[in-house]
Amino acid sequence: MLQAAITGARQASLIERPAPQAREHWAVVKITVAPMCTEYKAWLQGQPADHLGHEAVGEVVEVAQPGRVRVGDRVVVQPGYGCGRCRHCLAGDHIHCQRGSGPAQFYGQPLGTATYAQYLVKPDWLLSPIPDELSDELAGLALCGLGPSYGAFQRMRVTALDTVLITGLGPVGLGGVVNASFRGARVIGVDSNTFRRGLAERLGASLTLDPLDPELPAKIAAATAGEGVDAALDCAGALPAQRLLIDATRRRGQVTYVAEANHELPIRISPDLVRKGLTVNGSWHYNLNDYAGIGQVLQRSPTVAQMITHRFALREVQDAFATLAEQQTGKVLLLPWA
Numbered sequence: 210m211l212q213a214a215i216t217g218a219r220q221a222s223l224i225e226r227p228a229p230q231a232r233e234h235w236a237v238v239k240i241t242v243a244p245m246c247t248e249y250k251a252w253l254q255g256q257p258a259d260h261l262g263h264e265a266v267g268e269v270v271e272v273a274q275p276g277r278v279r280v281g282d283r284v285v286v287q288p289g290y291g292c293g294r295c296r297h298c299l300a301g302d303h304i305h306c307q308r309g310s311g312p313a314q315f316y317g318q319p320l321g322t323a324t325y326a327q328y329l330v331k332p333d334w335l336l337s338p339i340p341d342e343l344s345d346e347l348a349g350l351a352l353c354g355l356g357p358s359y360g361a362f363q364r365m366r367v368t369a370l371d372t373v374l375i376t377g378l379g380p381v382g383l384g385g386v387v388n389a390s391f392r393g394a395r396v397i398g399v400d401s402n403t404f405r406r407g408l409a410e411r412l413g414a415s416l417t418l419d420p421l422d423p424e425l426p427a428k429i430a431a432a433t434a435g436e437g438v439d440a441a442l443d444c445a446g447a448l449p450a451q452r453l454l455i456d457a458t459r460r461r462g463q464v465t466y467v468a469e470a471n472h473e474l475p476i477r478i479s480p481d482l483v484r485k486g487l488t489v490n491g492s493w494h495y496n497l498n499d500y501a502g503i504g505q506v507l508q509r510s511p512t513v514a515q516m517i518t519h520r521f522a523l524r525e526v527q528d529a530f531a532t533l534a535e536q537q538t539g540k541v542l543l544l545p546w547a
């Protein structure tokens with residue numbers, strides 16, 4: 210089968226690899242859509258990699274034993290490899306499993322882990338069935354498109370009564386705009402990228418702001434009667450955005466971080482937490498029991514399809530990376546069989 214590899218700085222090409230095979234409860238999925246995520250950063254830096262991607266949708270083409278999927282099933286491939294037995298896996302939070310192991314451990318080699326490829330293998334319980342009404346392309350947004358913000362909004366119980374601040378309007382932040390708008394919440398989006406601010410407005414944001422605008426805090430205050438937003442979500446991962454969440458959220462409000470970052474964020478215990486009564490959450494992906502709810506958003510949101518702005522065949526992966534690096538996109542899809 211074909212899969213993509215990064216071979217140098219701003220260089221990607223296709224390589225041949227043996228297709229993975231089903232074994233025990235691991236099923237083979239023929240990948241029809243591979244949504245692209247942050248892999249272009251490795252392409253920009255020239256970090257060699259031949260197992261790329263963590264988002265995929267496809268069709269089950271081989272099983273080794275009767276189980277939770279059958280040949281012909283259309284499925285969303287959930288990220289990661291939970292053990293299936295620990296408290297987190299049993300609760301639907303396989304993403305937080307500490308004992309999960311992938312094909313490298315189970316098969317003795319890392320074959321079938323990439324999503325920028327034509328086939329993969331996955332434990333059957335991490336293959337979520339796609340409703341007939343939903344296309345493979347839209348179903349692909351049940352991963353890093355709508356997923357992180359859906360998990361965060363469940364955690365913060367975001368409703369139509371809320372004004373939600375979203376920092377960072379890349380694909381994850383844009384998914385947040387769709388999810389918050391679907392819930393009837395009012396959305397304020399922050400990003401320096403004018404293309405993405407415009408797309409956020411088309412997806413339902415009522416106000417978008419530039420983080421470099423010196424009037425930014427005042428404009429958020431003015432939009433919320435001086436109180437601050439009810440809930441805030443960071444999809445930017447940059448320190449000023451992370452700090453803005455704390456400053457722009459009202460007393461007794463909630464903030465959630467979904468963007469990855471390894472630096473420290475200064476928080477003052479009394480003014481920021483104790484006296485403000487603020488709740489601070491970290492959230493990664495979503496609980497598997499929320500998959501059906503995300504399916505409802507995908508089927509009923511009037512704007513969600515506009516999140517997908519570009520499609521490339523797998524053999525065009527070089528052009529796909531170059532396009533992503535320009536940051537004038539919503540979600541970009543790789544199509545391994547186009």
Ligand SMILES: [Zn+2]
Binds near residue numbers: 291293307309
């Ligand atoms: Zn587990």
Ligand SMILES: [Zn+2]
Binds near residue numbers: 245246247263264353
């Ligand atoms: Zn992703």
